Amino acid sequence: MxxxxxxxxxxxxxxxxxxxxxxxxxxxxxxxxFKRKLGLYGKLxxxxxxxxxxxxxxxxxxxxxxxxxIATFHPIEDVISSMRRKAPGTAIxxxxxxxxxxxxxxxxxxxxxxxxxxxxxxxxxxxxAPAATLFAFMAGIILGxxxxxxxxxLDTILxxxxxxxxSFPVILLFFLLVTxxxxxSGIPRYMAGLLFLFPIIFLVILLNSRYYTQPPLRNMxxxxxxxxxxxVYLGLAWDADPxxxxxxxxxxxxxFISVVFVNSPTVFRIxxxxxxxxxxxxxxxxxxxxGEGPWYIMLxxxxxxxxxxxxxxxxLRIGYTTILxxxxxxxxxxxxxxxxxxxxxxxAGKGQISFAAHIAVPPAIALMxxxxxxxxxADGLREESLKD
Amino acid sequence: xxxxxxxxxxxxxxxxxCLTFIVFWLTNLDAKxxxxxxxxxxxxxxxxxxxxxxxxxxxxxxxxxxxxQWLGIVPGWTKExxxxxxxxxxxxxxxxxxxxxxxxxxxGDFGYSTVLRDDVSTIxxxxxxxxxxxxxxxxIVMVPMALIVGVLAGMREGSRTDRSLSVFSIVTTAxxxxxxxVLFIFAVSAFGIxxxxxxxxxxxxxxxxANFTLPVLTMALYGMGYIARMxxxxxxxxxxxxxxxxxxxxxxxxxxxxxxxALRNALIAPxxxxxxxxxxxxxGVVIVETLFNYKGFGWTLVQGASNNDIELLLSCSIVAVLxxxxxxxxxxxxxVFLNPRIRVS
Numbered sequence: 012m013x014x015x016x017x018x019x020x021x022x023x024x025x026x027x028x029x030x031x032x033x034x035x036x037x038x039x040x041x042x043x044x045f046k047r048k049l050g051l052y053g054k055l056x057x058x059x060x061x062x063x064x065x066x067x068x069x070x071x072x073x074x075x076x077x078x079x080x081i082a083t084f085h086p087i088e089d090v091i092s093s094m095r096r097k098a099p100g101t102a103i104x105x106x107x108x109x110x111x112x113x114x115x116x117x118x119x120x121x122x123x124x125x126x127x128x129x130x131x132x133x134x135x136x137x138x139x140a141p142a143a144t145l146f147a148f149m150a151g152i153i154l155g156x157x158x159x160x161x162x163x164x165l166d167t168i169l170x171x172x173x174x175x176x177x178s179f180p181v182i183l184l185f186f187l188l189v190t191x192x193x194x195x196s197g198i199p200r201y202m203a204g205l206l207f208l209f210p211i212i213f214l215v216i217l218l219n220s221r222y223y224t225q226p227p228l229r230n231m232x233x234x235x236x237x238x239x240x241x242x243v244y245l246g247l248a249w250d251a252d253p254x255x256x257x258x259x260x261x262x263x264x265x266x267f268i269s270v271v272f273v274n275s276p277t278v279f280r281i282x283x284x285x286x287x288x289x290x291x292x293x294x295x296x297x298x299x300x301x302g303e304g305p306w307y308i309m310l311x312x313x314x315x316x317x318x319x320x321x322x323x324x325x326x327l328r329i330g331y332t333t334i335l336x337x338x339x340x341x342x343x344x345x346x347x348x349x350x351x352x353x354x355x356x357x358x359a360g361k362g363q364i365s366f367a368a369h370i371a372v373p374p375a376i377a378l379m380x381x382x383x384x385x386x387x388x389a390d391g392l393r394e395e396s397l398k399d
Numbered sequence: 400x401x402x403x404x405x406x407x408x409x410x411x412x413x414x415x416x417c418l419t420f421i422v423f424w425l426t427n428l429d430a431k432x433x434x435x436x437x438x439x440x441x442x443x444x445x446x447x448x449x450x451x452x453x454x455x456x457x458x459x460x461x462x463x464x465x466x467x468q469w470l471g472i473v474p475g476w477t478k479e480x481x482x483x484x485x486x487x488x489x490x491x492x493x494x495x496x497x498x499x500x501x502x503x504x505x506x507g508d509f510g511y512s513t514v515l516r517d518d519v520s521t522i523x524x525x526x527x528x529x530x531x532x533x534x535x536x537x538x539i540v541m542v543p544m545a546l547i548v549g550v551l552a553g554m555r556e557g558s559r560t561d562r563s564l565s566v567f568s569i570v571t572t573a574x575x576x577x578x579x580x581v582l583f584i585f586a587v588s589a590f591g592i593x594x595x596x597x598x599x600x601x602x603x604x605x606x607x608x609a610n611f612t613l614p615v616l617t618m619a620l621y622g623m624g625y626i627a628r629m630x631x632x633x634x635x636x637x638x639x640x641x642x643x644x645x646x647x648x649x650x651x652x653x654x655x656x657x658x659x660x661a662l663r664n665a666l667i668a669p670x671x672x673x674x675x676x677x678x679x680x681x682x683g684v685v686i687v688e689t690l691f692n693y694k695g696f697g698w699t700l701v702q703g704a705s706n707n708d709i710e711l712l713l714s715c716s717i718v719a720v721l722x723x724x725x726x727x728x729x730x731x732x733x734x735v736f737l738n739p740r741i742r743v744s
Contacts, residue, residue, distance in 0.1 A: 060566075171410075175417055178727075180719040182682040182697075186704030187422065187712075192430035334575045341577045341686065342701070357577055361690060364581060365588040365597060372585050375578040383573035390569060 015100030015113055024115055024126065030080050031073040038069060051322075054395040061391020067384025071377070075133040082127035083111035086351040089127075094118035096367040099125075117369040120359060128351040129373045135352035136381070139263075140332040143270040147332075148325060150209040150271065151278025153216070156309040158279070159286025170283070173276035181273050185338070188269050189345040191262075199265040203248040206271050211240035220307040266345040270335055274328060281324060285317040292316075319396040323389045330385035337378050353378045404732070411724045415717065422716045423466050426709045432458050435707045439513055455480045457487055469510070469713065471503020504717075510710030514702055519714045522699060527718065529603060530684055530695035533614060536606075537680065541619035542626070542673060549630025549669065554657055556635045565631065572624035576686040580617040584690075587613070599691040614691045618683045626672050633668040637661045667737045674730035678723040 015023065025032075046053035055061040074081060093104055099117040106112035116125040158166040193199065214236045222229035246257025247264075259267070289295065290313065298308045340346050340354020341361075348355070353374035360371030425431070436452040437444055444452065453459055457476040467473030468487055475487030477495055484494050488502035502508040509519040552564035574582075584597040595612055602610040637643065638661055646656050685697035696718070703711035 175414055178414055178678070178720055178723040179418055179421075180678065180681050180716070180723070182685045183422070183700065183704070183712075183716055183719060186700070187425040190431075192428060192434055193425070196428055196430050330573065337575060337577060338682065338686065342689070354577070357581060361577075361581060364584045368585040368589065371581045375581045379574050379578050382575075383570060386569045386573050390565075 012102035012106075012112065014098070014102060015115075017100075020100045020115055023113065027081050027083065027115070027126075028074070030077045031070060034073045034077070035066065035069055039066075051392065051396060054398070055388075055391050058391045058394055060387050061395060064384050064387025064389070064391050067380050068388055071133050071381045071384070072137060074130060075137040078130050078134050082124075082130045083113075083115065084109060084124040084127040086123065086128040086131040087349050089124065090122050091118070092122045094122040094124075095120060096363065096370070099369050116373050117367070119356070119370045120363065125356075125370055125373055128356055129353070129377050131351045132353045132356060132374055132377065133381070135350060136333055136336060136378075139267055139270070140329050140336060143267050144274065144325060144329045144332050146206065146210060146267075146271045147274035147328070148278050148321070149213045150206060150275040152282050152314065153209050153213045154275075155279040155282030156286055156313065157305075159283040160290065160305060160309050160313070166283070169279070173279045176272065176276045177280075181335070182338070184273065185269060185342070185344055189262075189265050189339060194261040194265050199261060199268050200249060202268045202272065203264055206268060206275075207244050207248040211236065211244060214240065216306050217310050220304060220310055262345050262347070266336070266339055269339075269345075270332055273335065274332060278324070278328070281320070282317070285320065286313055289313045289316050319393075323393045323396070326385050326389035326392060330382040330389075333378065333382050333385070400735075404728070407728055407731070411728070414724060415720055418720050419713055419716060420466060422713055423469065423709075424462060426707055426712055427458070427462055427465065431707050435513070435709070438706055454478075455485070457485075467503075469503050469710070471501045471505035471508070473503075474500045475502050504714075509714045512703070512708050512711040514706040514708040514711065515699075519710050522711065523696075523714050523718060526694070526696045526699045529693070530688070530697065532606065533611075533618070533684065533687070533693065533695060534680065536611065536615045537618045537622070540615055541623050544619065545623040545626035545673075546630055546666070546669065548623070549627040550634050550657070550662065550665065552627070553631035553634025553665070554638065554661075556638065561631075565628070568624040568627040568631070570624070571620050572628070574621060576617050576621050576683045577690065579620055580613070580687060580690045583613050583617055597691075599693040602693055614687045614693060617690075618680065618687050621683060622676050622680060626669055626676060629672040630665065630669040634661065634665040637665040640664075667734070670737060671730045671734055674726045674733065677726040678719075681719055681722065 042049065042053065043056050046056045055065055089109065091103055091105075094101065094114055095118055097114060097118040099115060101114050101117060102112055103109065103114060114124045114126065116129065119125050119128065154169055158169045187193075188198075215233055218232045218236065219229060222232060242252065242254070243257055246252030247259050250258050252258060286309070294316075295308060295312055298312050303312075336352065337354035337357070340350070340352050340356075341358045343355065343358055346352055346355050348359075356374040357371050357378075360367070360374075363370050364372075432453050433449050435458075436449045436456075439456075440448070440452045455478070457478065458465070460476065464473055465476075468475050475498075477484070477486035477489070477498075479485070486495065486498055488498045488500070488508075489495075490498075499506070507520075509523070511517075512519050512522055515522055548564050548568060552561045552568070555561060586592070587595050587597050594609055596610045597613065599610050599614045601607075602614075643656060643660060646660050651660070681697070684695065685700055687693070688695050688697035689701060696715070699711065700715045700719075702708070703715055
C-alpha cells in the first residue's frame with residue numbers, strides 16, 4: 012500500500028483521538044454552561060490562559076483513560092521487524108493480522124508503533140505524577156504545619172533535614188537511589204513504609220481534630236480511614252495486601268518514592284512559610300481563645316486559608332514531577348527498557364534524531380504539551396484566585 | 400555579619416558531612432560493593448571470590464571506619480595479600496614504611512577513580528573546567544535574556560507584549576532540556592542547517608559557534624523562563640509603587656522611569672533567583688552533556704554513578720553540594736547588600 016501523506020497522517024490521528032475530542036467537548040460544554048456555580052474551577056473559564064491549560068491537561072488525562080481505544084497497536088507486544096525506523100505513515104506488510112494498517116508516526120528501533128507508544132505513555136506518566144505529588148503534599152503539610160506553628164526545636168530539626176534533602180543534587184540522588192541493587196536491598200520498602208504513613212496520619216488527625224466532640228461519628232470516620240488506608244498501605248508499601256489486590260513492583264516503587272522524597276521538602280518550606288504568615292491573623296487568635304486544640308487550628312483554620320497558593324503550586328509541581336519522571340526515563344533509571352513512558356522513548360530515540368527523528372520527537376512534544384498545560388493551568392488559577 | 404557568616408559556614412560543614420556520609424553509605428551497601436567487585440574483577444567471579452576481592456581491596460571493615468579513612472581522620476587500611484603489601488595510602492610499589500598513615504580528603508587526597516583509572520582530583524579538575532566553560536556561556540546567554548524578557552513584560556502589566564512574553568517564558572519552563580535538546584537537534588538536521596552541529600564532542604578541544612550554540616541554548620532556555628517570570632513579578636510590583644507614580648506625574652519620560660527608577664529595585668528579587676538557579680543547572684548539565692556528548696562534570700557523574708565508582712562519586716557530590724551551599728550563602732549575603740532594609744541579626 013501507498014504510504015500516507017502528511018495531511019492524511021494528521022487526519023488519521025485526529026480520527027483516532029475522536030473519543031478524546033468527544034469527552035473534551037462534553038466537559039467544556041457542561042463546565043461553561045454552569046461556570047457560575049462551579050467556584051474556582053468555573054472561574055477558570057473566564058481566563059483564556061487557564062482554558063488553554065485545562066484543555067491541554069484534560070486532553071492527556073482523557074487520552075490516558077481512553078488509551079485502549081486510541082492506540083492502534085499494542086505498545087510493547089506488536090513488534091513488526093520490517094517496520095524498524097520506518098517513516099511516519101508507512102503501511103504495514105501484513106494488515107490482516109492487526110486491526111490497523113499504518114504506523115501513523117512510524118516505527119521505532121525495534122519495529123513498534125511510535126504513535127501507540129506515545130498514547131500509552133500518557134498512562135505511564137499520569138499513573139505516577141499526580142499521585143506522587145499528592146503524597147509529597149501530604150508529607151510536606153503534615154510536617155510543615157507543626158514546624159511553623161510550634162517553631163522552636165522541632166522547627167530547627169525539621170528545617171535542617173529539609174534543607175539537607177534540598178541541597179542534595181536531584182540527579183545524583185536518582186543515580187544513587189534508583190538502581191537494582193537498592194531495590195533488592197529493601198531500602199525502598201522502608202522508605203515507602205515511612206512516606207506512605209503520612210497520608211493516613213494526615214487524614215486521621217484531620218478527622219479526629221474536627222469530630223472529637225462527637226465520638227461515634229469520629230470513631231466511624233477514623234476507623235474507615237485506618238482500615239481502608241491500612242489496606243492500601245500494606246499493599247503499596249510492604250506488598251503484603253491480605254486480599255492480594257494492591258501491589259507495586261519494586262522498581263516502580265523506588266521511582267515513586269524518590270520523586271516524593273525530592274518534592275516534599277519544597278512543599279514543607281512553602282507550608283511552613285505560610286503558617287508563619289497566617290498564624291498572626293485574628294481568626295487564629297480567636298480559635299486559640301475558644302480553646303481549640305493546636306491540630307484543629309492548623310488543619311481547619313490555617314490550612315484552608317493557605318489553599319490558593321497550595322493549589323497553584325500543586326499544578327506546577329505535577330508538571331515538575333512529570334519532568335523528573337522524564338529525566339529518570341531519559342537516563343533509563345528505574346523503568347524497564349521496553350516501558351512506553353515518554354522519558355524512556357526519548358532516551359531510546361535520542362541517538363537516531365538525525366536520521367529517524369520521528370522516534371524521539373512525538374514523546375518529546377507530548378511531554379512538553381502536558382507540562383505546558385499544567386503550567387498554564389496554574390497561571391490561570393493564580394490569576395483567578397487573586398481576583399477576589 | 401561576621402558571626403552570621405561563621406554560623407552559616409558551620410552549618411554548611413555539618414550539611415556536607417551528613418550528605419557525603421549518605422552518599423558513602425549508598426555506594427558502600429553490600430550489593431553495590433559486589434557489583435563493583437564484578438565490574439572491576441571479572442563478571443564470572445563466584446561469591447567467595449567476590450568476598451575475597453572486597454576484603455583484598457579494603458572494602459571490608461565497618462562503614463564508619465572507612466568513612467573516617469576517606470575523611471582522613473582514621474589511619475588508612477593496610478593488608479598483606481599474597482606477600483604483597485597493600486594499603487589505602489600505598490602507591491604502586493610502596494611499602495608500609497614509606498606510606499603516610501592518613502590519606503583522606505583532609506590531607507588533600509581525593510582517592511583514585513576505579514572506572515576512569517586516574518586520580519580523582521585530576522579528573523574533577525579537567526572535567527570541571529570543561530563544564531565551567533559551558534556554565535559561563537549559559538549564564539552569559541541566560542541572565543541578560545531573562546532579565547530583558549522579564550523587564551519588558553513587567554514594564555506594562557497586561558499589555559500585549561506582557562501577554563506574549565509571559566506565554567513565551569511559560570513555554571520555556573515547560574520544556575526540559577531533554578525535550579528542547581531533541582527538538583533542536585531535529586530542527587538542525589531537518590532544515591539542513593550546516594552552521595550548527597548536533598554534537599558538542601569537538602567543543603572539548605576548541606569552542607566554536609557551531610558546536611557550542613545548541614548545548615548552551617538548550618540549557619539557557621529552560622532556566623530562563625523561571626528567572627524571567629520572577630523578574631516580571633518584581634517589575635510589576637515596583638511599577639505600581641508610589642515613587643514611580645510621583646516620577647510620572649513629575650513628567651519623567653517612560654524610558655527614564657524604567658531605566659533609572661524602577662530597574663534597580665526590580666532586580667533585587669531576580670538576583671536571589673539567579674543564584675538559587677545554579678543547583679538546578681546541575682541536572683541540566685548532566686542531561687545536556689549526555690545528549691550532546693560533551694565530556695564534562697555531568698558526564699563524569701554519570702560514569703561514576705553507573706559504575707559505582709565510590710571515590711569519584713563522593714568528590715562529585717562534594718562539588719555539587721558545595722555549589723548549592725555557596726550559592727545559597729552568596730544569595731543571602733548579596734540580598735543584604737542589595738536591599739538595605741534587610742539586616743542580618
